[in-house]
Amino acid sequence: MGNHRAPRRGAKSATPGTPVGTTPDSSSAGKRRAVKHAGSRGPLFRGLPSAPVLLGLAALTMSATGAVTLSHNGVATAVSPNLQLTSAANALSGESVVASTSAKVQRKQAVSRDSRRDALQDASTERLQEAAEAVAKERNAELIKLAKSAEKHAAVLETKGWTLPLAGYRLTARFGQSSGLWARSHTGLDFAAPNGTPVMSVTGGTVTSAEYAGAYGNQIIITTEEGEELWYCHLSSYSVSVGDKVRPGEVIGTVGSTGNSTGPHMHLEVRPGAGDPVDPYQALIAHGVTP
Numbered sequence: 001m002g003n004h005r006a007p008r009r010g011a012k013s014a015t016p017g018t019p020v021g022t023t024p025d026s027s028s029a030g031k032r033r034a035v036k037h038a039g040s041r042g043p044l045f046r047g048l049p050s051a052p053v054l055l056g057l058a059a060l061t062m063s064a065t066g067a068v069t070l071s072h073n074g075v076a077t078a079v080s081p082n083l084q085l086t087s088a089a090n091a092l093s094g095e096s097v098v099a100s101t102s103a104k105v106q107r108k109q110a111v112s113r114d115s116r117r118d119a120l121q122d123a124s125t126e127r128l129q130e131a132a133e134a135v136a137k138e139r140n141a142e143l144i145k146l147a148k149s150a151e152k153h154a155a156v157l158e159t160k161g162w163t164l165p166l167a168g169y170r171l172t173a174r175f176g177q178s179s180g181l182w183a184r185s186h187t188g189l190d191f192a193a194p195n196g197t198p199v200m201s202v203t204g205g206t207v208t209s210a211e212y213a214g215a216y217g218n219q220i221i222i223t224t225e226e227g228e229e230l231w232y233c234h235l236s237s238y239s240v241s242v243g244d245k246v247r248p249g250e251v252i253g254t255v256g257s258t259g260n261s262t263g264p265h266m267h268l269e270v271r272p273g274a275g276d277p278v279d280p281y282q283a284l285i286a287h288g289v290t291p
Contacts, residue, residue: 161248162203162287165232165268166255169193171291172265175279188231188269189280189291195236195264197255200248202230202268202284207244207252216267217259220252223274231269234261 173190201222208229209221216233220240223229232238236256246252257264270283284291 162284162289163200163248164284164289164291165200165202165266166191166193166197168197169266175277175281187277188233188267190265190267191255191291192263192265193255195255195257197264198251199232199235199253199255199266201246201250201252202248202289203287204245204247205230207240207242207246210238210240210242212258215260217261218253218256219259222246222252227273229269229271229274231267231271233267233269234259234265236264 169191170193171189172192173186173188175186175189177186203222203224205222205224205228207220208223209219211219213219213233216231218233218235218238220232220235220238221229222232232253234256235253236258238253240246240252255264255266261267268280269277270280271277281291
């Protein structure tokens with residue numbers, strides 16, 4: 001029969017055509033898996049720049065020429081070179097172009113809002129200032145008008161206002177009384193006071209007489225603009241002269257007892273239109289003065 005051994009279990013079969021027990025040539029093993037190509041891969045890719053360099057070049061190209069992109073609806077849209085350059089740079093750095101652009105827009109909008117708000121505040125402040133100035137000007141005009149009116153009224157009071165002729169006194173004889181001291185009824189109002197007490201002009205006017213007048217003693221006559229005469233009699237002295245202009249309350253003489261008198265006092269008469277005397281008490285009341 002032959003002296004052959006059976007192959008061990010698990011041993012690989014020999015290649016067809018190869019005698020059993022012969023080792024296949026290692027140089028010919030795996031030729032189908034490692035078939036050599038005519039050209040080499042190395043020279044083909046060795047000259048190309050790396051990916052970051054290519055992206056940088058693309059960015060420079062787009063920054064110079066610009067780019068055209070397609071929107072979601074297919075419409076071509078021009079993209080500015082600066083945006084392309086920024087996009088390429090951000091692609092290299094990993095930053096978001098959209099986020100950066102959005103932040104810039106928000107900053108611009110915030111600055112614009114602040115500018116508008118400042119402008120509105122300035123305009124509002126200017127309008128308030130103009131309104132305040134207008135009110136102040138109107139108020140000043142009214143104050144000036146009131147001041148002029150007050151001055152005019154004061155001037156009228158200085159010449160036409162009435163006041164009491166003495167500061168301290170007592171009334172001793174009234175208008176119309178009868179007594180043996182007078183030839184007829186009393187024609188005035190007597191203010192009794194110590195000798196030398198200052199006598200003041202009852203109202204404004206012009207001194208038309210300042211002299212000794214017999215029974216009236218030392219007498220001063222002051223005539224108002226309306227032609228009304230006021231007589232101050234029995235004075236111990238007088239300090240004005242004919243032609244002097246006097247104001248209400250101005251001192252014109254002093255209390256005395258000259259002429260037909262029984263004691264120091266000042267006899268006051270009021271004669272409208274330089275005519276007959278009227279009651280001085282009622283004349284003072286009519287002008288707002290109560291003796």
